Amino acid sequence: MATIHVPNQVSFVEDAEVLRKACQGWGTDEKAIITILGHRNAAQRKQIRQAYEQLYQEDLIKRLESELSGDFERAVYRWILDPADRDAVLANVAIRKTCPDYHVIIEIACTRSPEELLAVRRAYQARFKHSLEEDVAVHTKGDLLVALVTAFRYDGDEINARVANSEADILHDAIKEKAFNHEEVIRILSTRSKMQLLATFNRYRDNQGTSITKNLLGDSGDEFLVTLRTAVRCLNDPKKYFEKVLRNSINRVGTDEDALTRVIVSRAEKDLKEIKELYHKRNSVPLEQAVAKDTSGDYKTFLLTLLGKED
Amino acid sequence: MATIHVPNQVSFVEDAEVLRKACQGWGTDEKAIITILGHRNAAQRKQIRQAYEQLYQEDLIKRLESELSGDFERAVYRWILDPADRDAVLANVAIRKTCPDYHVIIEIACTRSPEELLAVRRAYQARFKHSLEEDVAVHTKGDLLVALVTAFRYDGDEINARVANSEADILHDAIKEKAFNHEEVIRILSTRSKMQLLATFNRYRDNQGTSITKNLLGDSGDEFLVTLRTAVRCLNDPKKYFEKVLRNSINRVGTDEDALTRVIVSRAEKDLKEIKELYHKRNSVPLEQAVAKDTSGDYKTFLLTLLGKED
Numbered sequence: 012m013a014t015i016h017v018p019n020q021v022s023f024v025e026d027a028e029v030l031r032k033a034c035q036g037w038g039t040d041e042k043a044i045i046t047i048l049g050h051r052n053a054a055q056r057k058q059i060r061q062a063y064e065q066l067y068q069e070d071l072i073k074r075l076e077s078e079l080s081g082d083f084e085r086a087v088y089r090w091i092l093d094p095a096d097r098d099a100v101l102a103n104v105a106i107r108k109t110c111p112d113y114h115v116i117i118e119i120a121c122t123r124s125p126e127e128l129l130a131v132r133r134a135y136q137a138r139f140k141h142s143l144e145e146d147v148a149v150h151t152k153g154d155l156l157v158a159l160v161t162a163f164r165y166d167g168d169e170i171n172a173r174v175a176n177s178e179a180d181i182l183h184d185a186i187k188e189k190a191f192n193h194e195e196v197i198r199i200l201s202t203r204s205k206m207q208l209l210a211t212f213n214r215y216r217d218n219q220g221t222s223i224t225k226n227l228l229g230d231s232g233d234e235f236l237v238t239l240r241t242a243v244r245c246l247n248d249p250k251k252y253f254e255k256v257l258r259n260s261i262n263r264v265g266t267d268e269d270a271l272t273r274v275i276v277s278r279a280e281k282d283l284k285e286i287k288e289l290y291h292k293r294n295s296v297p298l299e300q301a302v303a304k305d306t307s308g309d310y311k312t313f314l315l316t317l318l319g320k321e322d
Numbered sequence: 323m324a325t326i327h328v329p330n331q332v333s334f335v336e337d338a339e340v341l342r343k344a345c346q347g348w349g350t351d352e353k354a355i356i357t358i359l360g361h362r363n364a365a366q367r368k369q370i371r372q373a374y375e376q377l378y379q380e381d382l383i384k385r386l387e388s389e390l391s392g393d394f395e396r397a398v399y400r401w402i403l404d405p406a407d408r409d410a411v412l413a414n415v416a417i418r419k420t421c422p423d424y425h426v427i428i429e430i431a432c433t434r435s436p437e438e439l440l441a442v443r444r445a446y447q448a449r450f451k452h453s454l455e456e457d458v459a460v461h462t463k464g465d466l467l468v469a470l471v472t473a474f475r476y477d478g479d480e481i482n483a484r485v486a487n488s489e490a491d492i493l494h495d496a497i498k499e500k501a502f503n504h505e506e507v508i509r510i511l512s513t514r515s516k517m518q519l520l521a522t523f524n525r526y527r528d529n530q531g532t533s534i535t536k537n538l539l540g541d542s543g544d545e546f547l548v549t550l551r552t553a554v555r556c557l558n559d560p561k562k563y564f565e566k567v568l569r570n571s572i573n574r575v576g577t578d579e580d581a582l583t584r585v586i587v588s589r590a591e592k593d594l595k596e597i598k599e600l601y602h603k604r605n606s607v608p609l610e611q612a613v614a615k616d617t618s619g620d621y622k623t624f625l626l627t628l629l630g631k632e633d
Contacts, residue, residue, distance in 0.1 A: 129440070132474050142476045145513035154465065154505065157513070161472035163443050165453045194465065202456035202468070 012284040014319035017052050026051070027063040030071065039078040041309040048091060049316035052280055056091055083310040086272045090317070094277070095130035098123065099138050101273060102131065106150045113156060113234070114241055114256075115273070116147060120159040121245035122252065125166045132160075153192050155238050158201035165204040172214075175207065179214035186226050191235035200242055208246050223247075250282055254289040257298065266305045271314070275302075279317040287318065323595040325630035328363050337362070338374040341382065350389040352620040359402060360627035363591055367402055394621040397583045401628070405588070406441035409434065410449050412584060413442070417461045424467065424545070425552055425567075426584070427458060431470040432556035433563065436477045443471075464503050466549050469512035476515040483525075486518065490525035497537050502546035511553055519557050534558075561593055565600040568609065577616045582625070586613075590628040598629065 026047050033040035033047075051059065063071040075087055089097050098119045105115035119131060135143040148157045178199050185193040203211070215223045224247065227240040244252045253274050260270035278286055290298040299318050306314060337358050344351035344358075362370060374382040386398055400408050409430045416426035430442060446454040459468045489510050496504040514522065526534045535558065538551040555563045564585050571581035589597055601609040610629050617625060 129474070136476045136478070140476060140478055140480045142474060142513055142515070144474075145476065145515075148509040148513050157509070158468075158472070161469070161474065162455070163440070163453060163472065163474075165447045165451060165456065167447070167451055169451045198459040198468070202453055202459050204453070204456075 013280045014283040015279050021055050023058040023062040026059045027066050034078050045313050082268045089276045095134040098131040099135040106146050111150050117241045121242055122249040125164045155197050158197050162201050170207045170210045175210035175214045178211050191239045212247050250286050253286045261301050261305050275317050324591045325594040326590050332366050334369040334373040337370045338377050345389050356624050393579045400587045406445040409442040410446040417457050422461050428552045432553055433560040436475045466508050469508050473512050481518045481521045486521035486525045489522050502550045523558050561596050564597045572612050572616050586628050
């Protein structure tokens with residue numbers, strides 16, 4: 012479930028006017044921006060952008076970029092975009108890093124629904140005039156990443172128990188032999204439906220007495236292993252995966268604001284409530300409290316608003 | 323351009339009534355079926371199916387299957403389906419053969435537009451409760467096929483001449499070393515836009531003094547070579563590719579009705595006019611004449627109707 016609080020009735024024109032006023036004159040009224048945008052869902056934000064454009068012949072996103080700065084600016088920018096467009100931007104930033112951030116690409120490819128991933132690929136092409144897989148293929152190593160990004164999985168409930176059993180064994184054999192980039196591993200992880208993969212991971216545990224994720228712990232310098240592990244975790248239990256990303260982003264020396272923002276912004280309208288509960292249970296601290304301790308200023312206020320803190 | 327003649331005004335209810343009458347009583351009135359269905363486009367055929375279902379609580383496709391037989395039945399069945407659904411069926415038949423028919427899969431993956439291929443993948447899932455790539459991956463060898471099937475290429479005009487030049491050289495080096503399944507070859511053919519690939523193939527010819535398709539002639543027992551050659555031909559010049567499929571289906575001992583039907587049915591609403599012209603030019607015989615010579619009965623009448631022969 013979502014964490015943001017959204018009013019039932021919204022006037023997009025009034026919202027646009029408040030935002031315009033917040034951006035005018037001496038200094039920016041960040042509080043007003045957070046109060047509006049932090050309480051609007053994706054469809055509403057889109058309408059506000061359109062109303063703003065019509066009223067003032069100005070792109071709201073560009074205006075906000077020029078008014079805001081730092082982590083707060085990046086968070087607002089990511090939040091205000093359509094989800095598919097946001098993912099396209101996140102993926103592009105991840106790909107263009109000197110050392111591409113595989114995790115972000117795997118996360119987008121494996122935790123979004125088949126239709127959502129498709130929308131990301133469309134948005135990526137519209138924005139960057141390349142296909143997502145084209146850029147991933149040029150900038151990364153190994154075939155699994157490209158295969159995951161191009162996946163358009165069957166999204167139904169029908170599974171084949173016999174296939175789950177045989178493919179659990181194939182995965183186990185490959186992992187035992189450290190063949191993390193084996194073509195059969197890639198085939199299974201990138202083409203099977205998520206329901207089928209859950210069945211396969213369950214059989215793996217039944218057959219081996221230990222989970223596939225446990226069997227994938229190990230050398231974090233082995234890129235293929237890390238890619239495979241991240242993909243399995245994203246496919247197997249996205250909420251648990253996101254909890255861990257949040258935990259790592261907060262617990263390290265110097266908060267990883269990019270990861271923190273990314274997870275909160277991209278899950279706030281989806282399943283951040285459950286992720287928050289997992290976080291609390293795992294860390295014995297409410298996520299809001301941990302975020303409040305590690306962040307400050309408008310950035311902190313904005314994240315807490317997205318986390319559902321009542322004003 | 324299309325070859326079929328379609329009237330401006332169509333009454334779907336009347337069409338359904340004629341088809342019902344053609345299927346009732348002693349013997350089937352194949353001529354009536356051809357007169358109606360051979361002169362309706364995909365959108366109209368869909369409406370006729372719906373009108374028929376509403377009027378008679380019966381599936382028109384099932385009824386036709388029970389009334390017709392042989393090559394004529396298969397041609398009508400393929401024709402009456404929505405194009406994406408037809409491709410899903412064609413792909414599934416090709417995959418399930420004891421010796422999978424790679425050509426059909428490559429043809430569908432490489433000659434359809436990115437959006438059309440996507441529609442095929444959707445239709446495949448709806449019909450078979452698997453993803454297309456899932457079944458291709460299980461039943462075939464080599465990574466190129468799966469990569470081509472999952473492609474969702476950028477469909478715009480922007481190309482990068484520098485990339486075309488460097489990738490033309492990469493392709494040439496791989497072909498020289500007979501590395502037909504090289505990961506760079508797969509990356510280039512499966513992720514680049516068709517416009518970009520055209521530029522690359524043109525650079526190839528400029529740099530090498532010979533076309534990439536010429537350089538890919540050779541041992542037809544080498545599966546990877548054949549797959550690559552077919553993909554390049556489909557991507558480079560689909561009309562020329564289809565002309566050759568037609569030529570081969572007619573010129574061999576015993577006509578290849580599956581291929582003949584497939585090309586005529588799937589191109590009749592698209593570019594069969596140009597393909598016909600290419601055929602005439604290349605074989606010094608009009609395609610209609612060649613088809614008429616090699617086929618007979620209702621099957622022949624139906625194909626000639628789709629080829630645009632006036633009654």
